[in-house]
Amino acid sequence: MLKLFNTLSRKKEEFQPLSDVVGIYTCGPSVYQYAHIGNFRTFVFEDVLVRYLRFRGFRVKRVMNLTDVEDKAIATARKEGKTLQELTEYYSRIFFEDMEKLNLLPADVFPRATEHVPEIIGIIKKIVDNGYAYRGKDGTVYYDVSRFNRWGELSHLKLVPGKKKIKRDEWGEDSAIISDFALWKSYEKEDGNVFWETELGKGRPGWHIECSAMCTKHLGTRFDIHVGGVDNIFPHHETVMAQNFGAFGENPSKYWLHTRHLMIDGRKMSKSMGNFYTLHDLLEKGYRPMVIKYLLLSMSYRRRLNFTFHGLEEAGENLEKIHCAIERIKRAKGVDDVEKIAMKALKKFEKVMNDNLDTGKALKIMEELSDAVIGMEPDKGSSRKILETFRTMDSILGLSLFKPF
RNA sequence: GGCGGCGUACCCAAGUGGCUAAGGGAGAGGUCUGCAAAACCUUUAUGCAGCGGUUCAAAUCCGCUCGCCGCCUCCA
Structure with a gap:
């Protein structure tokens, strides 16, 4: 619920x-x-x-x-x-x-x-x-x-x-x-x-x-x-x-x-204080839109989020890891039956989303799934299941995971 | 002054009463390497702002104190 x-x-x-x-x-x-x-x-x-x-x-x-x-x-x-x-x-x-x-x-x-x-x-x-x-x-x-x-x-x-x-x-x-x-x-x-x-x-x-x-x-x-x-x-x-x-x-x-x-810097980003970045500012510095979005989603909306370039870099690395995992699974030709991992991840994902839409935890679950998957050789059925799971998560978070990173 | 939030290692951060306090990043040491990078391994909080209380048991619950932040007629 x-x-x-x-x-x-x-x-x-x-x-x-x-x-x-x-x-x-x-x-x-x-x-x-x-x-x-x-x-x-x-x-x-x-x-x-x-x-x-x-x-x-x-x-x-x-x-x-x-x-x-x-x-x-x-x-x-x-x-x-x-x-x-x-x-x-x-x-x-x-x-x-x-x-x-x-x-x-x-x-x-x-x-x-x-x-x-x-x-x-x-x-x-x-x-x-x-x-x-x-x-x-x-x-x-x-x-x-x-x-x-x-x-x-x-x-x-x-x-x-x-x-x-x-x-x-x-x-x-x-x-x-x-x-x-x-x-x-x-x-x-x-x-x-x-x-x-x-x-x-x-x-x-x-x-x-x-x-x-x-x-x-x-x-x-x-x-x-x-x-x-x-x-x-x-x-x-x-x-x-x-x-x-x-x-x-x-x-x-x-x-x-x-x-x-x-x-x-510990202060609210606001127009009146002038301490803000526009999307354009960050794109110009070479950051990709989905990386910025990843950072914005990395904390529950009910908590303050401190913007730093270090945080932005980390967001980029985490997003890249997920992309790598997806690419790997697309080409997987292993024999391991690991469907359960995908199903468990989706269940956890829904649980944290049901709890007042905690996107920060939802991203962590995606990262965990990516980590798990990178060390595996899943069979065809499992691969399909894992990709499906990523697709479902992506349809909710909108991170364009299936487009080139 | 009123209402609310936060304070966990050098930094970010999980933890919502019960196994030795997750995970990243950075740092240090190492493996590999002609050197470097990458990768991998090891390591980093007798303690969770402070003090007191409740409890068999507290980062977690209660009270007080300190510090930072948000709103109290621009604002997402």
Whole structure:
């Protein structure tokens, strides 16, 4: 039985789907700059989640949004003298290329925030009608956090009531204060030509409402799994829950999964600190995409992973070993009946994957199988079985083991 | 200050109450070799941040202390 750690309960829970199609929503990239490999740690994990669910026989619908309108994107476009669309199109294209390089399956839907303004308006109106939002003096529509008594349930934060209003995607000094956040931001000069004329007035969507609108449109008001990095727990996912409660009276997702950060020099790899590598950076240094992916998978997603070049080298060696083992087995003409080893390995593999998708241990099991196999002369039947096992594991981890290394 | 995570050898790391604490990497010694590399062999924690407690038994459970990190309105 598959168990997943649910941030909401802070417990591992048995995965029981709501219906015959498992709905998964993942917060995708903000497409105003290159995604870094810390971002990809999350996307790689999500890919394995989807692949594993399919392996277990579930039908899955995965939705991954592209945040293509927000403060930073607007500011960046302005600075670079581009339109918002030119900027986000460019980075979206790069993102899709990176996904392909890392052998990540495309989501079933890649909704863009700018293409969902009518849905966004619709959901804001519901929230207003239900009494969970109000209009500020300048026309900005704010979510009234004081009306939502389950605020803080996901992040487990005890927040202090306050009167602050947050209009832009700002970050301030007043921490631990409950603030009302913008659902619809009225037009400001620095928005330039980024605005929509709507029945809520001239303006643009708030950052948080985009996800509520898109997940609801593509997966309904209640779906199975919502995934993202831990830094999204608060405020982003907390607000998504609040918004969906305001509009539809329920928490949109049964399970909330959060990946821990990729660290560098003991610190979180982040855009704002500038201590990151993009996929492109590492490819340029000569590292192969699958080696990078191997490193990203080498630790359970619930644990922090410290990025080092030494670790990357080791990942490369381990991956090479597995490739060698597969090549050897392909040509094996021995007489040993060693089918059992393959079956045992697969069993162990499933066991660790069932335990909250521990890809780090799963990789170790693959390495052990490779080590075992390298010293053997398996017969034809065993060879076929071993190759099948590797193929199955590869279909879940997506490491392109059967392509030239 | 609140919530959470982590601390096992020089480095990474497994370990989830019970045989002498996995495995890699690096280092040291060796086999082989004209030398080197590769490969292979040997070796490296009376001890798991510290202190106290529970127990027949603790790296593992409990309490306290120290240190590092994450979140507490940019962020995967």
